[in-house]
Amino acid sequence: MFDRGEVREILVGAARAGNPLTYSQMLGLLGHRFTRPLMRQLCKVLDAIDEDGAASGEPGLAVLVVRQSDGLPGQGWFASRSATHPDLPLDWEGTEARRYIKYRQREAFDYWNKR
Template identity: 75%
Template sequence: MFDPDEIRGMLISAAQQRMALTYSEVLHALGHRFTRPLMRQLCKVLDAIDEDGRAAGEPGLAVLVVRQSDGLPGQGWFVARSGSHADLPLDWEGTEARRYVEARQGEAFDYWATR
């Protein structure tokens, strides 16, 4: 349903502009309104984009897609990374989660700023 290349391009552009996008903004840009089922489908594509990027030595891009309410990725983003990132915070909300997310976003911003 979603074109991973289109979403990846959108996220690279956001990284180059040093900005995050909300789930609603991404879905709207793809021609959809926000619904939970569409958000779950989008999250699967975001995870696949990150897997491919990790294999290519790139920082994650899915961290740039956040909830409008608090500017953090959803719980699923944290859960999907729980087995492969030793420094992942124990909670997906709060100060520790925010610091972790901002650091990962900074990695994406810095990486894509020069490309």
């Protein structure tokens, strides 16, 4: 459904701009309205992009796609990374989660601004 290259290009642009995107904004940039089924499909693509990037030594990009309500990725983002990121906070909401996400976003911003 979603072209991995197109999604990655949008994420790299967001990283270079230092600007996270909401799920709704991301779907809009891809020509869709927000629906939960489309969001789930998008999340699968985001996970695949992060897996490919990690294999190349890049920081994650999916961390740049967040909920409008609190600026955090959804619970699925945290759950899908729990085995590979031992530093993840135990709670996927709240102050600790926000601090962790800001750190990971900064990592992506810094990396892509040097490229």
